[in-house]
Structure formats: structure tokens, C-alpha cells
Amino acid sequence: MVVLGRLVTPYGVKGWLHLHPFGDDPASWRHMAQWWLAPADGDKTQWSATKLSGLRQHGGGWVAKLESVDSREAAEALAGWYFAAPREELPATENDEYYWADLIGLRVINLQGEQLGLIETLIETGANNVLKLCDGDKEHLLPFVEQVVKKVDIAGGCMTVDWQADW
Incomplete structure (x- = not known):
């Protein structure tokens, strides 16, 4: 698994979350079949899959909506969690670009x-x-x-x- 970033804080009341991406092309992540989540203080070998239902720029950052997260309270429970993807699902890098x-x-x-x-x-x-x-x-x-x-x-x-x- 390649850690792509962290879910930071809730955005609004419908389950959206601010992201802290660890890469420079978060827009490409919307094409991945699923995201994998793990708690910040938990075992990073135990990832759980979820589907992304929305990803967009907001101001100078990014916000994401996960299918299973429909309220601010549910988003608050995921604040601080890491999200990742299997290496083979990530977009290919250009020459002189590296994960x-x-x-x-x-x-x-x-x-x-x-x-x-x-x-x-x-x-x-x-x-x-x-x-x-x-x-x-x-x-x-x-x-x-x-x-x-x-x-x-x-x-x-x-x-x-x-x-x-x-x-």
C-alpha cells in the first residue's frame, strides 16, 4: 500500500472531509476504484476499502466524499485517518517523477x-x-x-x- 495522504477535518454537514495529500496530483485519485483507510494510531497493515463518491478542489486544498460517510459525525470519526492505494492501482509516473x-x-x-x-x-x-x-x-x-x-x-x-x- 502507498499512503496518499490523510483525512483531516470534516467539511460541512454531509460527510465531506478536508484532505492533506502527500502527492502533487490528487485529481488523478478520483479514477481509482476504491480508497483504503487506516486509523492514524492503528495498525497500518489492516486497511479497509471504501469507495470515493466525490473529490474536488476547495480553496487551496481538497475535499473528498466517501460513499459510507453521510454526516458530519461520521466524518469526525475519520479525522486523522490515512488513505492509501495498492501500488499497482496508482497512475504511472512520468520520467523523473517518483512516488x-x-x-x-x-x-x-x-x-x-x-x-x-x-x-x-x-x-x-x-x-x-x-x-x-x-x-x-x-x-x-x-x-x-x-x-x-x-x-x-x-x-x-x-x-x-x-x-x-x-x-
């Missing part, structure tokens, strides 16, 4: 062949995303931009970057 889930765990080496660590997570910032790498007790934060990221080899489990080990 965050595909980057987590990649080994990162620099142009000098030094291993910098494994990608632990990505951080959204206003300017660009940032890779958080961990290597034992060392941590690196690298901008996820073309000037730094030189090659991504998902199949090989490795990313090559133009970054010094002591930065």
Missing part, C-alpha cells in the same frame, strides 16, 4: 562513491522537498532538486547525489 514510497529506503551515495545513508523520509517545504537520510547516528538533509539528485535507480535501490559527506 515518495518508492524513494524511502534507497541507499544514497555521492559522486565520490561515499555512502551517505538511507532515505528515511521526505519533508515538504515551501521551496522544494528535502530528503532526510540516516546513517547510524548521522543524519543528512538534502534538497530533492536536479542540481543535487543526479540519478535515481529504483530497481537497484540506489540514488546518486552531488553532495559531500561532511555537509
